[in-house]
Amino acid sequence: MAPRIQNQVVSNTLLPYLSSSSTSTCLPRLSTSSSQALAYSPRSSCRSFSSSVAPQTRQRREMFQWLSGPGARFKNHVPGETNYLTARKTPDGKLLRTSRPFIDNQQYRSEPILSVDLQNEIYDRVVKHKKSVRAVSVELDVDMRRVAAVVRLMELQKKMTDEGKSLALPYGRAIHEMLEKTEYEHGVGASRSHENINDLPSHRLTHPQIFYPVSESRQFNRVDAGRVFSGAPALEHEEVARNAVDPYAAVTRVTHKPSAIEMVGKGDEEHQVLQPADTRIPHPHLVAKERDSLNHPEETYANRKVYNERLRAEEKAQEDRRLKAEERRAKRMLRVQPEDSRFEFRIQDVVVSRETTGKNGRGAAAPGRRYGVPANDRKKGEVKIPTRVVV
């Protein structure tokens, strides 16, 4: 909110000699200093012929009182410490810093960000030491998506420095001074676990509460619960026995080939069977590692070897999947780049048929416009701005 301009001041500016109230305002800086509102003198008064401070409302006076009193400590930050409203003074006058920026919101905290050292370490491990994102994520306790993002951003930073573009270095430093950070020290590691890397998203199918009686003699586990939630019949006994022998193999059967997940339901209602948490977490191999150390607590060396093998197999499977998908995509699309041309033509086969257009003729699989079927794209409520940026 801009400093308020008092009517009196404005009129004085316009009519310095005519206004009745301008007894002392014709000569700048001659008026007696006003006793009120010392905390704030609006700039407008400097410009006009009046130097008397504009009278303030009670609200403004209180605000500036607060800002110059208890609120003064929010003006500048102390490097390395947060400076939130929730900080309280202890009886002995010490300031207890907190991580909650909002007074009323007990459920939001300002979580630490990655320090520059940790960002550099992540980048080094992924780019220089050629470690997989999964391995780095487990080593440093940072989410896989975050690891990938850090690498991407560091690449961009390198590119910008090479191009000689100006960076916002003082700004970055200031932000890192204001927030809590997860530090990294060479040879020691990260100062804390940055975040939990095995987050299980709650699935829509698990939202309803289901009353499902089970006999006491039955071993009712997470796989069974998932099947109940998705309305699938119970597993065959042989299948259960097979899973019990090697639980990790059961997990990898699904994670390496998601298309192998069993489907239930018919028509539009068809959906995949809900998989157990062991499969749906980002790092299922960690569960297998824990299981090994539970079953064979003495054989640490062998356990670690098996774990490394599993990690490698996981990476290989992921790479294979990526290559296969790429191959499939390449097969579908013909790329033609004429010589001396800037452009690359990508030709894809399309089919416009009853199957692709659907019954109402609006099927997204078929391109082009159909006679008698106006597009919905201008209708009210339709999204008319880009929904994705593909590079």
Place this chain on the structure above:
Amino acid sequence: MRNRATTGLKKPKIRQSWSKWNLYNMQRFRMKPPHVRTHFQQKWDAKSVARNYHGEQVSEKQWARMFSPRIRSVVSMNARQLAEDDGSKMSAGRGAGLHQTEEEAFKQDEKPIPYAQMTFAPLERRLDTAVFRAMFASSARQARQFVIHGAVTVNGKQMKYPGYLLNPGDLFQVEPDRVMYATGAPKDRSDRRESRLAKKAEEEAKAREEAAAAEDKEQEPAEAQPEEEQPMDPRDTLKALLFQAKEILSTDKSTLPAKRKQQLRGFQKAIKRVLSRSESSTILTDSLEAQFSQLTLLLKAKRTEQQTDEKAEKAEKAEKAEKAEKAEKAEKAEEAEKAVEAKKGSEESDELKVPRPAESESKPSTSDKQTLRDNLSEAFLQASKNQEVDMTQLDDEELEVLKRALVQMRENPIDHSKPYATPWLPRDYMSAFATIPRYLEVNHNICAAVYLRHPVARPGWSEVPSPFSDHVGTMAFTWYLRRR
């Protein structure tokens, strides 16, 4: 769109803004007590108060379409627990799990997931909101303006729609200059005056140059330029430079910003004066490494001559001879170092560009810096006590100080052409609002961020920054369920 995002005092509203008005309103904000309001009134209050903060720039109709009663949440899984139990323990007993003791049962009760605080999570997907959350703008309105004015790119492509909904994995970037403007302290009157003067001087210089060029074409080249000011004693220069460098690097809280600015300006001038003595005409715009080596060269070239003179003096005093030896050693080491530097100049400059040295310098509590400060202050003390003490004992640490001051000068220079006060300082009251939600990964140096995933709630915590209590969230959620 008219900006209705005012932060008045009469009817205080909390906004997505870093202004001090907003801070004041935030700390005195109170909802009306529920026992004096009907249920409908409570819902109305909650939604209006929450909407003044969340997506105030989005029309109510648009938000009502965006609202989703399905809220994303996650549960952190413990690999150990998953390995110990395949779930049959949970389903044992009467279906709520078998507990040995009550304590165990109590421990298993995790904090509730604050779903109500996630009511406005869909708005966090908007590009303008994300720009504000990444701390690239001082208010959501400003973020919106940045987007509309074309200063924001998504995945490298300009995106002019503030309502663009980010997809997980999208990388958005704002022009660093805009961010520095938005988050930096504004220019004060003297800054503005100086930028005006600088502009004027530049224009005049340009005009003079043009006129001179026109004259040159007609006439013969002019005679030699007038002699420049008498160069200072290199020893004094170095002393002054080092002193200034130390002043600049000191993180003393008591130094007033204006004073600090003066120091910086003085240092910049001194550096320029020294560098202008070099033969190279491009040295003032050269890379930092080149500048630094030139600086040391200029100072050292003079210094070695001086060294010989002083040596003769010191021959009289036995105790001081030792010192001279030490100095020589130090200098030899320096020279060797310089040779190495010259060899791998490119590497060095790369290293310098990485903000690591600057980062370490900003930490006031590192031990090595403390010792460095002590050494320096000792040297200065000596210098002040005894005029005879020679500044030739410039050891690596002191050189390092000079270098760091140069780095800082280069990273955060005084530049009157910028729209913010230079050297850049964070704007007032910024730290009270500083928070980066976990669904963003931000690189502040390049003002770019990645939208990792949609915000989620987890037991005890929600990821949507909101100044309101969960009661407000619940009431607003029920309001938008459209069952009033």
